[in-house]
Amino acid sequence: MNTWKIGIQNLKFKPLYTFLSVFILSLSIALLLGVQQLKMSFQYQMDNNLGEIDMVIGAKGSPLQLVLASVLHLDNPTGNILYKEAKEIGKNPMIKLAVPISYGDNFKGYRIVGTTQEFTAFYKAELQRGHFVKKTMEVVLGNLVSKKLNLNIGDTFLSSHGFVENDINIHHEEFTVVGILKPTQKVIDRLILTNLESVWDVHHHEEEEDHVTHHHKNEEHTKEITSLLLNFRNPSALLTLPRKINKQTNMQAVLPKYELDKLYEYTGVGFETISWIAYLILIISGMTIFISLYKMTKERAFDLALLRTYGASNFQLIKMVAYEGLTIGFFAFIVGFLLAKTGLYIMFTRFVKNRYLLSTLQELSYNDVLQTGSLIFVLVISSILLATYPIVKMNISTILSNEK
């Protein structure tokens, strides 16, 4: 027999009470961990999808739209620019890497990007199997695409026009898979890469049949691309180049990091609010622990006084209540951690039904979990200290003579 065993017996003696304390605390821990994980995943996506793209040049329009379309591959492009003009800009000595991209098609919702092999350099993506695009109508698949669509080297498919999967606007040229990239956790994982000529060819063909679609022309001087992605040799280019391009050409130059930071500032408010709500819930559940421990020490005043007559010191009694509080906290943390893990997974698979989002979910780092853990620990310790205050002030004689 020792204080630890008595503490455990006390918890077992009131199972419903104990269960509720653990349950409430674990819910708020789960909420806190979940919000942290979502926030971190979002930030990670924002930070990493940029790869090493310092600047985007595209048709005039919304800068954010250009970034969303050409860097994150989420929105529609602002329009097209002349390949010839874009190439001229790429010759600037301050620019290390200039990669053109051209859009037009998708396959089952995954975008087909016409570009050069240098595109992979932005994301440090390497081949897992096969080889890079050598001829027209060959494609290299991002890792996620090959997994989700179950495509392998040698497989062929027909693309459909635009960015949304449909059966009406299907092109007649077949693409052939020649390579698959290693996973990068970046946006390139969900892209299908081909060369610029493939996109031009498909749409040139299209125009002969239907004049309403995009205005690609196959003549060398009127060839168009969607945008040009740049990596600077020298950071001072950030200051001079965008202004120059915006002023002197009919194209716009956008710094994606700047645009995304702005966007993040807006969405960040939402995350911030949820975080605060989670902290608030945590404080409330901390109070719940305090109240249950406090109530316990009050209700068991006679028990505690009795233990004092058995020779227990104040410190031993506090230790006993502390063990009870810590046990509740410990189990709540384990349950909360598991709830956060399964909860987010279920949320993404059942309700959001977005596999891509699930794959972007970052695991919380050991440090983040530890941080939340120590926060809970501090909370539990302070509840214990507050709740055990009556023990210190206990007057054994009064309690024992006011026998109930």
Place this chain on the structure above:
Amino acid sequence: MIQTDNLTFHYKKKEHTFSFPNIALKELENLLILGKSGIGKTTFLHLLAGLLTPSNGKIRIGNVNINSLSNNNLDAFRGQNIGLVFQKNHAVQSLSVFDNLQARLFFSKKTIPLTEINELLKQLDIYDCKNKKVNELSEGQLQRLNIALSVIHNPKVILADEPTSSLDDDNCNIVIQLLKKQAEKTKANLIVITHDQRIKSFFQNSITL
């Protein structure tokens, strides 16, 4: 062996000072302290148990002046040398009969062989409910558990506060005899505080407050 010297206790709330007669008990001597309600019987008992600090005077148990002990030492001393029996029976609710005795021994830092614990439980006729929780016991069983709790650690002094006031004559006799027997067995002084005149005949020494 226990003796007191000019004990007084001042109640701040009631602005009242109690003075208590000197007592001196040798080994194996028992004492009955009689008195009406409100005369300070329980206060006297709590002073003897070190649960209250006297305003004046000294209490010696064995060779120790218990009022010179620090709080922690007093806790330890009380745990090892004093057994208390209360008017209303009480034990730790969340523990079984056996675990209550184990907890009692743990806090008084004493080890008693399992056979002796079982022996005591058999003597008090509560061996069968050894593993029952306290709230599953009958009133009589609970009273016997309290006696077990007050003697299991072989104390020097057993202090009983109105142990018989809620009992009928038969049970009153049984309880007093059990207390006397256990005190004798552990060579402890038994001091009973009561207003119950029925038990006068069981004690050779008695004082009235």
